[in-house]
Amino acid sequence: MSTQPTPAPLLEVRNLKKYFPIRKGFLRKTVGYVRAVDDINFFINEGETLGLVGESGCGKTTASRCILRAHTPTSGQMLFRTDKGDVVDLAQLSRPQLKPLRAQMQMIFQDPYGSLNPRMTLFDIVGEPLYVTGMRNRKEREDRVAELLGLVGLRPEFMQRFPHAFSGGQRQRIGIARALALNPRLVVADEPVSALDVSVQAQTLNLLLNLQKRLHLTYLFVSHNLSVVKHICDRVTVMYVGKIVETATAQELFARPRHPYTAALLAALPVADPRIKTGNVELAGEVASPARPPSGCYFHPRCSFCVDQCRTEAPAYREITPGHYAACHRADEINLAGISSG
Amino acid sequence: MDNASRPLLQVKDLRVHFFMDEGVVKAVDGISFDIHPGQVFGIVGESGCGKSVTMKALLRIVEPPGRIVSGEMLLHRTRKDGTAETVDLAQLHPRGQEMREVRGGEIALIPQEPMAAFSPVHTIGNQIIETIRLHRDVNERAARKIALQQLRNVGVPSPEQRLDEFSWQLSGGLRQRAMIAMALSCNPLILIADEPTTAVDVTTQAQVLRLLRRLQEERNSAIIFITHDLGVIAQMADYVTVMYLGLVMEQGPVDQIFHAPKHPYTRALLESIPSIHTEPRIDLPTISGSIPHPFNRPAGCSFHPRCTEFMAGVCDQQTPALIPVGEKQLVSCFLYHP
Numbered sequence: 116m117s118t119q120p121t122p123a124p125l126l127e128v129r130n131l132k133k134y135f136p137i138r139k140g141f142l143r144k145t146v147g148y149v150r151a152v153d154d155i156n157f158f159i160n161e162g163e164t165l166g167l168v169g170e171s172g173c174g175k176t177t178a179s180r181c182i183l184r185a186h187t188p189t190s191g192q193m194l195f196r197t198d199k200g201d202v203v204d205l206a207q208l209s210r211p212q213l214k215p216l217r218a219q220m221q222m223i224f225q226d227p228y229g230s231l232n233p234r235m236t237l238f239d240i241v242g243e244p245l246y247v248t249g250m251r252n253r254k255e256r257e258d259r260v261a262e263l264l265g266l267v268g269l270r271p272e273f274m275q276r277f278p279h280a281f282s283g284g285q286r287q288r289i290g291i292a293r294a295l296a297l298n299p300r301l302v303v304a305d306e307p308v309s310a311l312d313v314s315v316q317a318q319t320l321n322l323l324l325n326l327q328k329r330l331h332l333t334y335l336f337v338s339h340n341l342s343v344v345k346h347i348c349d350r351v352t353v354m355y356v357g358k359i360v361e362t363a364t365a366q367e368l369f370a371r372p373r374h375p376y377t378a379a380l381l382a383a384l385p386v387a388d389p390r391i392k393t394g395n396v397e398l399a400g401e402v403a404s405p406a407r408p409p410s411g412c413y414f415h416p417r418c419s420f421c422v423d424q425c426r427t428e429a430p431a432y433r434e435i436t437p438g439h440y441a442a443c444h445r446a447d448e449i450n451l452a453g454i455s456s457g
Numbered sequence: 458m459d460n461a462s463r464p465l466l467q468v469k470d471l472r473v474h475f476f477m478d479e480g481v482v483k484a485v486d487g488i489s490f491d492i493h494p495g496q497v498f499g500i501v502g503e504s505g506c507g508k509s510v511t512m513k514a515l516l517r518i519v520e521p522p523g524r525i526v527s528g529e530m531l532l533h534r535t536r537k538d539g540t541a542e543t544v545d546l547a548q549l550h551p552r553g554q555e556m557r558e559v560r561g562g563e564i565a566l567i568p569q570e571p572m573a574a575f576s577p578v579h580t581i582g583n584q585i586i587e588t589i590r591l592h593r594d595v596n597e598r599a600a601r602k603i604a605l606q607q608l609r610n611v612g613v614p615s616p617e618q619r620l621d622e623f624s625w626q627l628s629g630g631l632r633q634r635a636m637i638a639m640a641l642s643c644n645p646l647i648l649i650a651d652e653p654t655t656a657v658d659v660t661t662q663a664q665v666l667r668l669l670r671r672l673q674e675e676r677n678s679a680i681i682f683i684t685h686d687l688g689v690i691a692q693m694a695d696y697v698t699v700m701y702l703g704l705v706m707e708q709g710p711v712d713q714i715f716h717a718p719k720h721p722y723t724r725a726l727l728e729s730i731p732s733i734h735t736e737p738r739i740d741l742p743t744i745s746g747s748i749p750h751p752f753n754r755p756a757g758c759s760f761h762p763r764c765t766e767f768m769a770g771v772c773d774q775q776t777p778a779l780i781p782v783g784e785k786q787l788v789s790c791f792l793y794h795p
Binding site: 381 | 628629631658659662711715726727734744
């Protein structure tokens with residue numbers, strides 16, 4: 116493996132859809148669908164961090180779970196380049212076919228309290244993936260667990276302790292060690308720092324960045340915290356009601372957003388400086404329901420740039436400038452304010 | 458009455474301890490502050506710093522085994538006949554008539570989780586009207602009118618219809634607005650907002666914060682704004698208290714706290730948050746270690762094991778007092794002790 120940029124992406128998601136049926140009545144008849152993920156396209160290059168942002172209910176967690184095949188998608192392709200170099204469609208694989216690939220895709224969870232079994236020791240928690248994939252020798256596992264704990268900054272002597280003895284930040288490190296146990300190539304981190312205290316968030320973010328450098332990891336970083344996303348991600352994808360509205364490099368997206376929703380998110384962000392007043396942009400109404408989305412562009416009822424075309428016609432997700440994609444009819448004409456990095 | 462100089466509420470050396478089987482947790486251990494009319498008073502701190510317990514003490518809803526051990530909470534209010542009086546909330550019986558009048562009447566609360574705070578089996582209207590009728594001498598019909606007016610005031614669309622809906626029929630943003638309407642329905646002197654936007658989305662958060670700002674400016678009441686989010690505090694507060702493990706580390710006007718922080722904890726906290734404006738993908742400065750468990754709070758200054766300015770023999774021996782540095786700014790750190 117070289118460090119030069121690889122043209123073929125590690126993961127390419129094409130037209131991914133995940134609909135959940137709404138059932139009603141005695142016969143549980145399907146009366147409609149929640150379009151949690153509705154035809155999204157994106158790719159992640161090897162070694163980069165892609166941020167997936169959006170408000171609750173926008174489908175970011177569903178999308179990330181589809182990639183790990185915790186959900187089976189309704190339709191679409193998820194092309195994953197395996198360590199042997201061949202490309203497989205994760206959406207089509209059966210459970211036995213998936214099993215050898217699962218080691219290459221791991222997850223870091225949001226809640227470090229809910230994601231660790233209180234009855235298992237650290238050795239059991241971090242060692243379980245090793246055991247499941249065939250490392251039956253206890254001594255061998257102990258060595259590997261010790262190595263992993265060292266990697267995430269925990270003392271290997273802690274191996275026989277239970278999670279309750281650790282603080283939130285330390286627990287999140289345990290979760291990270293577990294995710295790294297099988298040398299994954301793609302790590303899906305679903306809000307990994309949002310449950311942590313401010314003073315330990317920074318430690319965890321530094322750890323994630325260092326691990327990425329050392330182990331050449333690829334992250335899909337799901338978050339609603341734009342400051343954290345700006346800090347850690349190379350590229351950012353913004354979702355709104357099951358659709359991707361914009362994708363660009365982090366620098367570009369924050370400096371020059373092309374979709375009014377992205378601009379509204381940036382404006383709503385409270386900046387930790389009393390001299391910069393934020394949150395003055397009027398964004399009326401609330402997030403639309405993915406079960407009953409509005410016509411045309413899903414964002415049009417809240418958009419101040421809305422024209423007649425937006426009410427009737429869904430905008431295409433297209434490349435506006437090289438590497439910068441947006442789904443807005445007026446992306447070329449409107450000039451949106453970003454946040455200049457100073 | 459001279460509003461500018463006279464505080465609405467004075468908290469003096471408040472201590473709230475929890476007497477557990479395992480030992481005593483000093484959740485709040487000697488904090489003092491004044492709340493002035495028209496002020497947004499921010500309390501910021503991480504988990505376990507005592508910010509929520511302070512709020513509970515003010516409303517006298519600290520659950521056993523917790524107890525207010527000492528301290529005064531002086532509420533300066535005007536009686537119905539126009540005379541001014543001062544009551545010490547710490548001396549009132551928590552379930553007595555007088556405290557029940559203050560709670561929801563003079564001091565109202567916007568809780569963190571509106572879903573948990575509203576009863577799911579009563580309509581929104583029912584609950585707001587109940588509050589109004591408990592505190593104001595009005596009949597059902599007049600109370601309903603006030604409730605409608607309050608909902609309209611906080612920007613709930615079609616309030617006539619919403620009034621007869623249940624909390625679970627409303628979206629997160631609307632629910633939080635209804636909660637604010639309920640809190641404001643009895644014209645409180647002081648509004649306590651305990652992490653009011655933690656459970657809502659970024660764009661809704663901006664709406665709720667703006668609403669609170671507008672209401673506060675219209676009514677010239679005081680808001681005690683409790684949060685762990687430094688961004689929100691910077692945007693909302695006029696005056697900020699930084700708490701750590703039950704103690705005040707630093708107090709001052711918002712601009713000074715963010716642009717001239719004195720306490721090493723405040724400084725480290727501000728440096729460690731990733732911002733839109735910092736260089737991406739670099740190592741952030743961190744605070745070493747993690748927040749100690751409340752049972753083994755460090756001796757001396759409780760921040761000393763994590764502090765970069767730690768002075769052996771001083772910080773681990775004595776507890777620093779909160780002393781003034783410059784105008785209106787207070788800090789409890791030996792670096793500033795003469």
